[in-house]
Amino acid sequence: MTRSPTTNPDPMRLRSPALLLAALLVVPAASVDAQAAVEGEVRQLVTFRFLPGRLGDAMTVFTEQAVPLYEADDDMLSLRALREVESPVPLDLIVVRSFDGMTGMDRSNASLRRIAAERGTSMSAIYAEISALAVSHDDQFVELLPELSTGDPAAHRLVALVWYRTLAGEQDRFERTLADVVEWERASGIDATTGRFLVSDGWTHLRFLGFDSLGAYHEYRSSVADTGGQIYLSGVVAKRREVILAPVPELAVR
Structure with missing residues (x-):
């Protein structure tokens, strides 16, 4: 019989400050190579x-x-x-x-x-x-696009995954526009990986972005918006979804 979430909550999903802090302190093992x-x-x-x-x-x-x-x-x-x-x-x-x-x-x-x-x-x-x-x-x-990638996002405490669904016929323009964002990320020391979906439920592109805190990710989003990159991307994107992982x-x- 399946136990109810209220009587037996999964400790990995509790929203306590201690668990959130623990999530932020998780880092990959030192013996693992860069990805x-x-x-x-x-x-x-x-x-x-x-x-x-x-x-x-x-x-x-x-x-x-x-x-x-x-x-x-x-x-x-x-x-x-x-x-x-x-x-x-x-x-x-x-x-x-x-x-x-x-x-x-x-x-x-x-x-x-x-x-x-x-x-x-x-x-x-x-x-x-x-x-x-x-x-x-x-x-x-997803097939990775090295020319739209830099560094290893998984080497950080947090990884943001961002799914994009471009407008019909706009995949090439999305990638050309994203190239300018990646150039800024590379200059800013942001580790990011970009891929083009081969099999998915309608999504066209996926990005991995590495950060060491939630605050750093918020700062990234504000800074990339200031460059105008997100505005240009929004003109070719039908839908966007993001999650924060460790x-x-x-x-x-x-």
């Missing part, structure tokens, strides 16, 4: 919303069963996970795997099947266990 965008890179984003009180159980399955297999998979470029801090949409965790193109993802999936079988398990069994703890999950695939160091590989 700067590379040519041809494709990222798979799996967004999970878990049953009340079950996020911790899902994290245990990930860290104890899935991560050792990912660590042995040389065909996967990297793994990151981002936990919800502030979000207008219901989500708990986004798991991001990176590959050398879609063919690289095919190789990685084949490698994972082989590695898991050698260890007496399977990825389907592991993800079935995780899915049993979830209310919902969805997959999105990296989960236990779910970081390479």
Whole structure:
């Protein structure tokens, strides 16, 4: 029987100042390499919303069963996970795997099947266990655009994810306009990654932006507005969505 959120709240979603402070202090493990965008890179984003009180159980399955297999998979470029801090949409965790193109993802999936079988398990069994703890999950695939990216957003305490849905026929103009914003970000020391969706529910572009505090993100939004970049982008964007997340160091590989 599913327990109600009021009788058994998920401690990872409580809005206490102590938990918010803890989220801001989460940083990736020092042994993890920088995750700067590379040519041809494709990222798979799996967004999970878990049953009340079950996020911790899902994290245990990930860290104890899935991560050792990912660590042995040389065909996967990297793994990151981002936990919800502030979000207008219901989500708990986004798991991001990176590959050398879609063919690289095919190789990685084949490698994972082989590695898991050698260890007496399977990825389907592991993800079935995780899915049993979830209310919902969805997959999105994005091809990174290194020319519209700079640095590693996941190296910061917070990562803002911003989804864009451009007006029909305006994708090229969006990217040309965004190039000016990226130039300003690069000069300002803002780490940002941009991707073009391959598979999504209507979104066209995704951006990862790294910050060390909520205040720094607010300052960024005010400053980029002063440059006029956001005004120009708004002329070609039909819809925009953003969430604030924190990296989960236990779910970081390479």
